[in-house]
Amino acid sequence: MSRSIWIVAEHQDDNLHTGAAELAGAARSVGDHVAAVVCCEAGSTVPAQAAPFVDQVLVIENAALSGYTAGLWAQGIVGLAKESAPAAILLPHAPLGRDLAPLLAARLDAGLLTDCLELQWEEGLVGLRSVHRRKLVSRERVATPIAIATCQRGAFAASPAGDAAAIETASVAIDDTAARTRLLSMERAEVGEGSITEAEIVVAGGRGLGDAEKFALVQELADAVGGVMGASRPVVDQGWVPHDRQIGSSGVTVRPRLYFALGISGAVQHVVGMRESDVIVAINKDPKAPIFEYAHYGIADDVFKVVPAVIANLNS
Amino acid sequence: MRIAVCMKAVVDSQARIELDGDGNLRQDQLRFEVNEYDLYAVEEAIRLAESDEGHVTVISAGTADAVQGLRKGLAMGAADAIHVDCDPDDLDASGVAAVLAAALHDGGYDLVLAGVESDDLGGSQVGVLLAEALGYASTTLVVGTNEPVDGAMQVRRELEGGEHANVQVQFPAVLTIQSGINEPRYPSLKGIMAAKRKDLAVKGLADLGFDGAPARRVESLGLTIPPPRELARMLEGGAEETAAELVRILREEEKAL
Numbered sequence: 001m002s003r004s005i006w007i008v009a010e011h012q013d014d015n016l017h018t019g020a021a022e023l024a025g026a027a028r029s030v031g032d033h034v035a036a037v038v039c040c041e042a043g044s045t046v047p048a049q050a051a052p053f054v055d056q057v058l059v060i061e062n063a064a065l066s067g068y069t070a071g072l073w074a075q076g077i078v079g080l081a082k083e084s085a086p087a088a089i090l091l092p093h094a095p096l097g098r099d100l101a102p103l104l105a106a107r108l109d110a111g112l113l114t115d116c117l118e119l120q121w122e123e124g125l126v127g128l129r130s131v132h133r134r135k136l137v138s139r140e141r142v143a144t145p146i147a148i149a150t151c152q153r154g155a156f157a158a159s160p161a162g163d164a165a166a167i168e169t170a171s172v173a174i175d176d177t178a179a180r181t182r183l184l185s186m187e188r189a190e191v192g193e194g195s196i197t198e199a200e201i202v203v204a205g206g207r208g209l210g211d212a213e214k215f216a217l218v219q220e221l222a223d224a225v226g227g228v229m230g231a232s233r234p235v236v237d238q239g240w241v242p243h244d245r246q247i248g249s250s251g252v253t254v255r256p257r258l259y260f261a262l263g264i265s266g267a268v269q270h271v272v273g274m275r276e277s278d279v280i281v282a283i284n285k286d287p288k289a290p291i292f293e294y295a296h297y298g299i300a301d302d303v304f305k306v307v308p309a310v311i312a313n314l315n316s
Numbered sequence: 317m318r319i320a321v322c323m324k325a326v327v328d329s330q331a332r333i334e335l336d337g338d339g340n341l342r343q344d345q346l347r348f349e350v351n352e353y354d355l356y357a358v359e360e361a362i363r364l365a366e367s368d369e370g371h372v373t374v375i376s377a378g379t380a381d382a383v384q385g386l387r388k389g390l391a392m393g394a395a396d397a398i399h400v401d402c403d404p405d406d407l408d409a410s411g412v413a414a415v416l417a418a419a420l421h422d423g424g425y426d427l428v429l430a431g432v433e434s435d436d437l438g439g440s441q442v443g444v445l446l447a448e449a450l451g452y453a454s455t456t457l458v459v460g461t462n463e464p465v466d467g468a469m470q471v472r473r474e475l476e477g478g479e480h481a482n483v484q485v486q487f488p489a490v491l492t493i494q495s496g497i498n499e500p501r502y503p504s505l506k507g508i509m510a511a512k513r514k515d516l517a518v519k520g521l522a523d524l525g526f527d528g529a530p531a532r533r534v535e536s537l538g539l540t541i542p543p544p545r546e547l548a549r550m551l552e553g554g555a556e557e558t559a560a561e562l563v564r565i566l567r568e569e570e571k572a573l
């Protein structure tokens with residue numbers, strides 16, 4: 001019997017998110033029929049954009065579905081899944097999946113595996129998840145007839161584009177008066193002049209710098225190497241530096257020639273924003289910090305000892 | 317406004333994580349702390365409650381390790397606490413949501429806040445599952461709240477790459493709270509003293525109408541230590557030596573400076 005895996009297509013402003021091809025790749029790793037479910041308004045080109053990556057596109061069309069509204073997308077997908085009973089439904093471990101996947105799980109009485117790094121099929125959907133701050137991997141299996149999972153961005157090889165799959169419009173009724181959350185507006189990111197994304201050298205500091213005053217060391221090294229200062233999220237959250245300096249999934253993505261990570265642990269949400277840099281240098285006093293897995297050069301020592309020595313060395 | 321906040325005792329970030337001979341997490345060297353995201357949730361609840369003389373209840377499902385977090389929530393300013401006494405190893409995320417819902421369903425809450433995820437297991441699903449179990453609306457990744465108007469609240473939801481969505485949520489609702497929304501207060505000495513006199517109700521699963529732990533939807537197949545990944549070229553020696561070597565490499569080998 002063929003095993004059908006659905007992916008929920010993520011899109012904005014009529015553009016399919018590039019992560020959809022990865023999600024299709026994840027679905028192929030455990031299924032032999034892959035369908036993309038697209039919630040959109042009539043006339044959207046998103047179904048056609050998804051078609052090359054999957055075997056079938058199922059479109060749930062309604063004027064109320066143009067922006068993401070949890071309850072309405074859930075209504076459509078749950079309605080369709082109850083009719084067609086896919087083996088699993090996959091979403092990105094991103095704002096869409098964090099919001100929608102547990103809604104689908106609750107309404108389909110399904111087990112949910114989040115932030116999966118790898119999927120397997122062993123009498124049910126098995127997911128590998130990183131736990132305890134990446135020190136352990138947990139293998140978990142969904143025990144319900146339909147499985148839901150969210151996949152970590154970048155963890156799965158993208159499905160190559162092939163022939164465009166057939167696009168079918170599903171007939172599910174959407175009652176848009178039933179939504180208890182409503183999207184009012186979107187705020188786009190502001191990309192300032194001379195922003196960090198254009199810098200050739202980025203010197204980023206993390207919570208390991210201790211406080212706002214001591215964080216000045218990051219700017220000092222940036223000045224010494226002619227680079228731009230950046231930061232991890234806790235630094236921005238605590239107001240040491242403005243938000244446009246935040247690197248990572250909820251900040252900016254940078255690809256400089258040289259990247260310094262000072263007192264940054266290397267959480268996945270940070271790493272996705274810098275791992276493409278040409279040369280990565282990490283200085284962290286914990287020799288087991290995950291950042292060393294991404295760096296090309298590492299120094300397991302105190303930033304307050306090493307960085308002043310680096311600056312002195314550059315100036316001599 | 318009546319607000320409940322979910323708190324979890326998570327394995328301390330500094331704790332030694334080791335497996336025993338059977339591949340189970342060695343419990344003897346674990347230490348617990350409050351999940352950081354939950355502290356943002358407690359702070360937000362207290363601020364919202366302060367503006368309209370509301371009532372904040374903190375709740376945690378877990379072993380006795382959960383009590384320390386609840387005490388902290390009370391010391392920060394919550395009015396009372398509920399400890400659902402159970403072994404979290406017996407529950408999956410849907411089970412945790414079910415027991416929390418059973419303890420909260422007759423509390424008449426307008427809002428339930430939870431952290432976006434837990435620092436140790438990173439499940440990021442209990443908040444929304446709890447909303448569904450209670451029949452509440454939900455939204456996630458909240459980095460800003462507004463004064464409620466006509467039984468609804470406008471919240472700011474964080475998306476990726478610096479984008480945000482403004483979402484209108486009808487009460488009652490569950491919001492999952494993301495860091496950056498506020499700076500959690502440190503409990504004052506007065507707060508810590510006052511917390512000792514506040515009501516901390518303990519409820520077992522049987523008190524909440526469960527006959528044993530709720531059935532699992534997700535089963536654990538075991539924990540493993542990830543294979544070591546290729547590491548950076550580590551520079552050894554004292555700070556002077558490693559700094560000099562780094563500058564030399566970046567200048568001469570990488571030609572990056």
Ligand SMILES: Cc1cc2nc3c(=O)[nH]c(=O)nc-3n(C[C@H](O)[C@H](O)[C@H](O)COP(=O)(O)OP(=O)(O)OC[C@H]3O[C@@H](n4cnc5c(N)ncnc54)[C@H](O)[C@@H]3O)c2cc1C
Nearest residue numbers: 206207208232233248249250251263264265269270285303
């Ligand atoms: C939905 C979501 C989105 C997120 N988006 C982002 C994002 O865009 N960007 C981002 O960065 N994070 C993001 N995060 C947060 C992320 O999960 C981590 O919490 C964060 O990256 C940790 O920052 P850090 O490495 O600075 O702090 P920590 O993890 O606390 O690490 C501090 C490090 O400093 C080291 N250290 C301490 N003192 C010293 C010293 N004196 N010398 C040398 N080293 C020292 C420690 O060993 C430790 O490794 C997001 C999280 C979520 C849930």
